[in-house]
Amino acid sequence: MGPSATRVDGQVKVSGAATYTTDVVLPQQVHAVVVQATVATGRIRHIELAASLAAPGVLGVLTHHNTPALEEVATFPQGPAGQRMAPLQSDVVYFDGQPVAVVIAETRLQAVHAAELVQVDIQPGSHAPSLWTDRPGAAPLSIFGESPDSVRGNPDAALAAAEVRLERRYSTPTEHHHPLEPGATVACWDGDSLTVYDSTQWIFGVREALCVTLGLSQDRVRVQSPFVGGAFGSKGMVWPHVVLTVLAARHVGRPVKLTLDRGQMFTLLGYRSPTIQRLSLGATASGTLTALVHDTTQQTSMFQEFAAGVGFMSRSLYVCPNVAVRHRVLPINAPTPTVMRAPGEAVGSFALETAMDELAVTLSVDPIQLRLRNHAEIDPHSGMPWSSNALRECYLLGADRFGWDARSAAPGSMRDGHLQLGWGVASATYAVNSEPANAWVRLRADGTATVACGTQDLGTGTYTTMAQIAAEALGLPVDHVSAELGDTELPRAPHSGGSQTAASVLPAVWSAAQSVIAQLNSLAQMSAARESPNAILRRHGLAQIEGRSSTPSPGAANRFAMQSFGAQFAEVAVDPDLAQVRVTRFVGVFGAGRIVNQTTARSQMIGGIVGGIGMALLERTVTDPRSGRVVSPNLSAYLVPTQADIPAIDVSFVEEVDPHVNSLGIKGVAELGIVGVAAAIGNAIFHATGRRIRDLPITCDTLLGATHG
Numbered sequence: 052m053g054p055s056a057t058r059v060d061g062q063v064k065v066s067g068a069a070t071y072t073t074d075v076v077l078p079q080q081v082h083a084v085v086v087q088a089t090v091a092t093g094r095i096r097h098i099e100l101a102a103s104l105a106a107p108g109v110l111g112v113l114t115h116h117n118t119p120a121l122e123e124v125a126t127f128p129q130g131p132a133g134q135r136m137a138p139l140q141s142d143v144v145y146f147d148g149q150p151v152a153v154v155i156a157e158t159r160l161q162a163v164h165a166a167e168l169v170q171v172d173i174q175p176g177s178h179a180p181s182l183w184t185d186r187p188g189a190a191p192l193s194i195f196g197e198s199p200d201s202v203r204g205n206p207d208a209a210l211a212a213a214e215v216r217l218e219r220r221y222s223t224p225t226e227h228h229h230p231l232e233p234g235a236t237v238a239c240w241d242g243d244s245l246t247v248y249d250s251t252q253w254i255f256g257v258r259e260a261l262c263v264t265l266g267l268s269q270d271r272v273r274v275q276s277p278f279v280g281g282a283f284g285s286k287g288m289v290w291p292h293v294v295l296t297v298l299a300a301r302h303v304g305r306p307v308k309l310t311l312d313r314g315q316m317f318t319l320l321g322y323r324s325p326t327i328q329r330l331s332l333g334a335t336a337s338g339t340l341t342a343l344v345h346d347t348t349q350q351t352s353m354f355q356e357f358a359a360g361v362g363f364m365s366r367s368l369y370v371c372p373n374v375a376v377r378h379r380v381l382p383i384n385a386p387t388p389t390v391m392r393a394p395g396e397a398v399g400s401f402a403l404e405t406a407m408d409e410l411a412v413t414l415s416v417d418p419i420q421l422r423l424r425n426h427a428e429i430d431p432h433s434g435m436p437w438s439s440n441a442l443r444e445c446y447l448l449g450a451d452r453f454g455w456d457a458r459s460a461a462p463g464s465m466r467d468g469h470l471q472l473g474w475g476v477a478s479a480t481y482a483v484n485s486e487p488a489n490a491w492v493r494l495r496a497d498g499t500a501t502v503a504c505g506t507q508d509l510g511t512g513t514y515t516t517m518a519q520i521a522a523e524a525l526g527l528p529v530d531h532v533s534a535e536l537g538d539t540e541l542p543r544a545p546h547s548g549g550s551q552t553a554a555s556v557l558p559a560v561w562s563a564a565q566s567v568i569a570q571l572n573s574l575a576q577m578s579a580a581r582e583s584p585n586a587i588l589r590r591h592g593l594a595q596i597e598g599r600s601s602t603p604s605p606g607a608a609n610r611f612a613m614q615s616f617g618a619q620f621a622e623v624a625v626d627p628d629l630a631q632v633r634v635t636r637f638v639g640v641f642g643a644g645r646i647v648n649q650t651t652a653r654s655q656m657i658g659g660i661v662g663g664i665g666m667a668l669l670e671r672t673v674t675d676p677r678s679g680r681v682v683s684p685n686l687s688a689y690l691v692p693t694q695a696d697i698p699a700i701d702v703s704f705v706e707e708v709d710p711h712v713n714s715l716g717i718k719g720v721a722e723l724g725i726v727g728v729a730a731a732i733g734n735a736i737f738h739a740t741g742r743r744i745r746d747l748p749i750t751c752d753t754l755l756g757a758t759h760g
């Protein structure tokens with residue numbers, strides 16, 4: 052268990068010295084604004100630009116008429132999914148909000164004003180309305196390289212024969228990420244060399260996508276992203292505005308900044324698809340699972356398939372012998388969905404872990420006991436042993452910290468004065484991911500060091516953990532080590548998604564630092580005397596020693612099933628007259644391998660739990676099914692939790708040594724924190740009120756309308 056070193060980038064952040072993409076100001080820089088379609092489908096008949104071009108400060112307008120042909124590229128190069136639409140390539144409109152023009156002007160206000168003067172005449176078509184019409188979908192080709200369907204045993208027969216059977220429909224709405232910093236790009240051409248600042252989860256992915264799209268060579272393109280103001284998956288892919296900024300800069304021959312406004316965050320950076328999930332459980336009267344069927348329908352766009360692994364955790368979490376998991380997607384006239392914090396598990400766990408609670412109620416079994424009874428000793432999906440699995444310890448420690456023993460089982464039986472109290476629990480799990488990464492470490496004769504890796508820090512603490520691991524390997528205090536990241540001039544690193552940054556980058560940092568130590572040792576052996584590292588460097592006349600790491604092997608992925616686990620406990624207080632729900636306590640306990648930094652890891656889990664509280668009670672993007680338009684694209688209609696919505700959150704990690712995942716035993720933490728939270732809260736609401744809500748978010752109107760049971 053690592054220390055609680057404070058953030059090495061804390062001071063530059065709180066003092067405002069950290070330069071986010073939105074803060075970048077280049078000489079001669081001008082501003083671009085995206086003009087968006089206002090119908091969900093159709094063909095552009097005419098774009099009237101005269102008023103816009105005549106407006107003050109306007110330098111140019113891009114439309115499909117004057118935009119060069121672009122190479123269609125998956126905007127997640129070599130990755131699992133992306134938005135395959137090169138912008139401004141034709142007159143076809145696929146969704147309300149699609150970019151149809153870009154206005155470039157001297158100031159942002161001038162560009163905003165001129166964008167409003169662009170008149171786009173679109174011949175509307177008839178659009179595919181929404182997921183909620185419940186049409187049958189088609190199986191996606193793949194979900195992040197995995198088959199969308201899997202079966203073991205004979206689930207239909209087992210379900211039919213089960214002593215106890217439960218068949219339920221759950222749903223989750225469209226959600227949008229809303230990091231503090233919106234999507235933003237600055238592009239600057241110097242001859243045929245291009246520098247791009249972008250708020251992104253993957254600088255090398257941005258570089259590759261731009262090079263393919265625009266036919267550029269990689270050595271001419273540099274992408275920088277030293278600070279990212281949150282992402283949650285919204286910046287995991289390369290979206291059209293990035294390409295448009297680069298084209299705009301070329302069009303006007305000046306550096307161009309493009310910052311999305313909050314409303315554009317609802318259409319231009321992807322979203323979490325709504326889901327309809329049908330989940331059936333079969334069990335013996337004593338609570339042993341005999342069948343599990345998890346069918347999910349989600350939506351995608353008309354021009355690109357994207358699907359999340361909503362049911363994947365249902366294959367592995369419990370030791371059920373008969374399991375079917377299926378995924379279907381429906382194309383509709385909407386933007387392409389994307390990953391959003393624990394893309395499948397966050398919503399899949401709502402269905403699975405609510406159904407487990409419903410089964411516990413049906414059987415009159417304690418919900419923790421039901422889960423322990425069905426604990427998977429090995430991964431039942433792959434048949435492989437777990438590299439490590441602390442789920443049981445998470446339940447037990449969580450129950451202890453929460454005081455679960457004092458729970459009275461009957462719904463509605465616990466009170467705090469006038470308020471109904473409810474206690475709920477759910478499991479969490481998330482895959483352990485990693486990809487090859489590279490790093491260098493330089494130790495200088497003055498006893499300081501620099502560690503560098505072309506990764507990203509989304510606010511998660513990557514600067515801090517890189518400095519910490521290098522300092523530990525070199526035997527230096529953390530404040531003697533500075534970290535550099537967010538620049539394609541640095542050694543290549545993977546996408547900061549899938550909770551894989553620490554597990555990918557830190558083993559590379561460690562091995563680069565080990566190479567420094569090895570060089571130091573061989574220098575030291577040339578002398579008999581014991582010397583300090585700086586003395587050794589000075590005696591050899593060296594200003595510094597550099598160690599580079601090649602990519603360490605990604606671990607024992609083919610011999611072990613690698614997952615992190617957790618247990619989430621919620622207390623809610625419900626006002627019975629107003630149906631107002633408050634989460635009053637929350638306990639999360641996690642087994643995530645080595646925790647490099649308690650402070651930053653704990654913050655990530657708190658962030659995940661806050662996101663889960665939002666999912667459970669607040670977050671929902673409403674689209675008008677007739678027009679296909681987001682009804683209120685702003686944060687006064689899309690509610691995210693505020694301080695007043697958040698109780699004390701108690702996060703702990705169980706000690707877990709995992710020798711298999713990677714050289715440092717790191718599993719990763721980011722996404723795990725949100726998994727199971729909405730189910731734990733819904734289960735607590737049932738316990739408080741006897742009302743079972745199977746559609747998120749759980750609001751006072753759904754709660755007032757719900758019937759018992």
Ligand code: MOS
Pocket residue numbers: 252282283284285287390391392393394547548549550722
């Ligand atoms: Mo995460 S949703 O892979 O950024």
